[in-house]
Amino acid sequence: MQNDLTIQQIKITIIEYWEQNVKPLLDPFKEEYCNYIIDLGLIENKLSNELECIVIELNPFAQSTGASLFDWKTDVNQLTGQLNEIEIRVRSDYLPNIDEYTKFIFEQSQLSTKDNLLLGDDDQEPYFTLLNNIHTQLTS
Numbered sequence: 001m002q003n004d005l006t007i008q009q010i011k012i013t014i015i016e017y018w019e020q021n022v023k024p025l026l027d028p029f030k031e032e033y034c035n036y037i038i039d040l041g042l043i044e045n046k047l048s049n050e051l052e053c054i055v056i057e058l059n060p061f062a063q064s065t066g067a068s069l070f071d072w073k074t075d076v077n078q079l080t081g082q083l084n085e086i087e088i089r090v091r092s093d094y095l096p097n098i099d100e101y102t103k104f105i106f107e108q109s110q111l112s113t114k115d116n117l118l119l120g121d122d123d124q125e126p127y128f129t130l131l132n133n134i135h136t137q138l139t140s
Contacts, residue, residue, distance in 0.1 A: 011088045012049065015051035035061035039068065052132055104137050 017040065026033040039056040059065040063072050069089035070079055078087050 007090050010042060013042065013051045013053060015086065016087055022055065033058075037061055037065050037067075040065075050073050100137075104133075108133065 018038070022038060026036070032058060037059045039059075041054045041056050042051045044050075045052050067075070069091060072079065077083055099118070
């Protein structure tokens with residue numbers, strides 16, 4: 001479980017990443033992207049011991065989009081910006097088999113990259129196929 005200092009660093013990293021990388025890309029499209037939900041992931045860079053952000057998904061701000069660690073009913077004031085502070089929730093427990101999961105994703109990524117370079121094939125396998133492979137690997 002992370003301590004308060006780690007959680008604060010995670011929040012700072014996410015806010016800085018959004019301000020420096022995401023917001024500038026979406027600002028020119030304010031009409032289309034005035035309200036959105038963004039899923040970000042954090043990866044620890046083992047060489048620098050720093051956290052790095054990646055964008056996982058960008059979705060419209062709508063109840064049809066999953067609220068993740070929030071709830072559309074109980075957190076409506078937070079989600080609609082009626083509260084003054086940005087809230088970032090951090091999952092402090094880890095998924096079971098996460099080491100196996102990340103190893104599998106890395107291996108699949110490496111194989112895909114190697115195959116594309118060797119075959120000159122620029123088409124990548126659909127993401128849902130990768131997810132099906134992961135599910136099969138973890139449940140077998």
